[in-house]
């Protein structure tokens with residue numbers, strides 16, 4: 455070994471040690487050629503802005519060494535395995551988005567790191583439901599950075615990809631690419647993605663199943679027969695693709711008159727529960743038809759964020775989903 459290679463090795467070791475200190479132990483091997491340093495930086499689990507800051511800090515710190523003329527930081531990240539739970543319905547307007555928002559918030563309150571993907575190309579409503587209609591996501595590199603909602607849930611929505619007020623009429627590959635942009639984003643330490651699907655069994659559902667196979671699906675239906683027939687179709691789609699249906703939720707069941715208190719069942723009652731039993735799947739719970747649910751949701755203050763009796767049915771449903779996720783990761 456010549457004395458030149460010896461001192462070069464020494465310098466490289468010194469740079470490696472300095473890099474470790476600057477990056478909090480996240481830097482890896484260093485290559486050094488003609489004063490140019492190439493260093494690997496493990497950015498797994500870091501949000502995009504934190505990654506950029508850490509990378510700049512490493513670069514600037516190493517450039518202070520007189521022997522170093524340039525620094526190239528190669529960011530690496532082990533792809534984080536995220537659990538995806540799809541929320542679907544056979545029919546539109548049954549409260550699927552409302553349920554998705556509230557279970558996402560309830561699951562985050564149970565300690566999960568939750569993000570929301572609003573894949574509903576026909577009526578993206580998460581920006582309103584999560585109280586963040588005003589903000590559009592920025593891109594970092596070739597990926598989007600999710601928008602943080604006031605309820606602690608980062609989210610991305612199809613509505614944010616279209617110009618304000620513009621209808622989205624994506625089909626096939628375009629809808630698939632849009633879904634990819636939302637799902638394969640800078641989700642940082644989020645490990646559970648709730649995906650609010652469009653109603654029915656169209657292109658987005660197929661893309662979802664092909665590219666980002668969900669760990670499980672939740673199906674929302676009203677107690678009406680027609681909605682239930684459509685829900686059964688959605689269930690078949692997931693089951694045929696090998697995606698377990700975690701269970702069914704009955705929404706808009708039982709209406710308490712705010713004036714006389716009489717409880718009536720405008721859409722019938724118990725339909726989804728008996729359908730779930732007939733289809734041999736768990737019933738996750740029932741959410742009543744309540745004007746306050748709509749008013750809170752429209753104002754960007756979801757029932758779960760309000761607490762009290764309004765939050766209860768959603769919290770109970772989220773707890774069942776939480777138990778299901780735990781049983782899956784335990785291999786049960």
Ligand SMILES: Nc1ncnc2c1ncn2[C@@H]1O[C@H](COP(=O)(O)OP(=O)(O)OP(=O)(O)O)[C@@H](O)[C@H]1O
Nearest residue numbers: 546547548549550551552577742743744747748751
């Ligand atoms: N349990 C409920 N009680 C009262 N209003 C509700 C309830 N669930 C949902 N709503 C209201 O019904 C409307 C439709 O709900 P939502 O947008 O969640 O349905 P959806 O199935 O996602 O519809 P879409 O097919 O448009 O995506 C909203 O105005 C919502 O606030």
